[in-house]
Amino acid sequence: MKYDYRHRWIIFGILASIYFFVYFHRTSSAVIAKELMLEFSVSAVSIGLMSSLYFYPYALMQIPVGMFSDTIGTRKTATFFTLIAFVGATLFGISTSYSMALVARLLMGVGVSGVYIPTLKILSQWFKEHEFASLTGVLLAVGNFGAISSAYPLAMMVIFFGWRSSFLIIGAITFILSLLCWFIVRDSPVSTGLAPVKENESGVRVREGIKLVLKNRYFWPLAIWFFFEYGAIMGFQGLWGGPFLMEVYGLDKAEAGAILMTVGIGMMTGSPAIGLLSDRILKNRKWTLTILTFIYFLTWIPLALKTSLMSVPVFYFLAFTLGFSGSVLIITFTATKELFPLRITGIATSMVNIFPFMGGAVFQTFMGYLMDFVGKEGNVYSPEAYSLAFKFCLIAALISLLASLFTKETYKKSIF
Known part of the structure; x- marks a missing residue:
């Protein structure tokens, strides 16, 4: 594919679509908690533990994800972690036991933990400083729309399709987005043969x-x-x-x-x-x-x-x-x-x-x-x-x- 600077909007659209599911998974447990307690015959503290397994890896992976973005590259990092999120959502949809659901929820947390930082770094390379600030706001708005979608829209999906099929559909969408990220997203204009948008700033260890x-x-x-x-x-x-x-x-x-x-x-x-x-x-x-x-x-x-x-x-x-x-x-x-x-x-x-x-x-x-x-x-x-x-x-x-x-x-x- 031959790139020009207009492709940065396609890149932004793909990354923002992936970020939608970062917030979606964060709050999705609320409307299916009762089904999960009945399905796996567990108590409130067990469901709390399951839902919390999104947050622990997300928190612990922030600094490593930044290091991965600097070493193996932001596109590879975002694609790899999005694929983990796909595996987690799919595994959650086919979980046959509470233990299996725990592993699935953990994988979802690991997967979405590797989206935000690579996205910010990619956008900082493709957009100018004044554009970057505005796009960060748009990115957060898309994320909040994901949280909104995990409430009433997800509730309606569960009513019509059941919670398992709903997460299998979400997993399929996530897999498609990971492919788009790999084949279309690029780390910077320089990696496509274009001139850099701005000079890189020296950092700190x-x-x-x-x-x-x-x-x-x-x-x-x-x-x-x-x-x-x-x-x-x-x-x-x-x-x-x-x-x-x-x-x-x-x-x-x-x-x-x-x-x-x-x-x-x-x-x-x-x-x-x-x-x-x-x-x-x-x-x-x-x-x-x-x-x-x-x-x-x-x-x-x-x-x-x-x-x-x-x-x-x-x-x-x-x-x-x-x-x-x-x-x-x-x-x-x-x-x-x-x-x-x-x-x-x-x-x-x-x-x-x-x-x-x-x-x-x-x-x-x-x-x-x-x-x-x-x-x-x-x-x-x-x-x-x-x-x-x-x-x-x-x-x-x-x-x-x-x-x-x-x-x-x-x-x-x-x-x-």
Whole structure:
């Protein structure tokens, strides 16, 4: 194939399509949790462990994926990990035991962990700096659309095709995308014989960069914030929100999925709005983060204290507010980038990105443990079981709020 600079949009489209499934798999457990508990005859903590196996490898693979991208190349890295995601989704669809499903979920986590960093590096080579910033926003929007699609649309797929066939279809699509990535995507214009879009910047050794990040005391409030804030969101949106709405309020799968989809809509709406608020209105990072985290904390109060006493319209409002206020995480990424010199921003971002996924893994499992501690009423978990799990999320939101107070203001300030 003969390449010119217009092919960068095709490359972006393929990579964004793969990234769609990164978010999709992250939150897909919520609408099929009840089916999985019945299918494999396991408890809440077992389903929490299964869902969390997406997050552990995702967190642990961030730095290795960056190293793979630098050594074997970004196209090869993205293709290889996308193929692993295909194997995981397919294996999940044909799982005959709980153990087999665990392995499948683990493979999905490993697979999608190798998409974001190679994608950013490829885009940085094909697009100019001002284009790159906008395309990163579009990429995140596509990811959030994947999260939205794992709610109501996936619920409808499960109703019509069953959860197994749904994941086999997803696996087939993922395989097609891996082929497109291999045959069409290229690491840079130079690899196709074109002139580079910009000169490569000198970097820093990974080990040296990690030391610089870990020694910075302002990195840790951001990391703590990420662990507790994103962990609680993934506990609700990514797993236990669906069973809660169906078991405590008797909603069907479609309406429970629609409410969970509203969390994603809130995030899609909040990301650009909060960015504008921070950049143009408040002109501040720290207090933007604190104000939105306070709203996020308030959202958990009725879920934790009025667990079985709310109406369906209230849930739509709470779900949207949870997503909107939770999307302030973009400020956390921005503050992390601004906290360090340009030569190590990639390493710093990769390191802070470990904490939300560790949070997601811990919260999904521990919330299941808390629910099992209270126990079931018949075949469903009691409102008290969900209330205890949500009280844990309320405490986590308070910790995030306190952590935001210890962050460093970085708006148009040189930390170094």
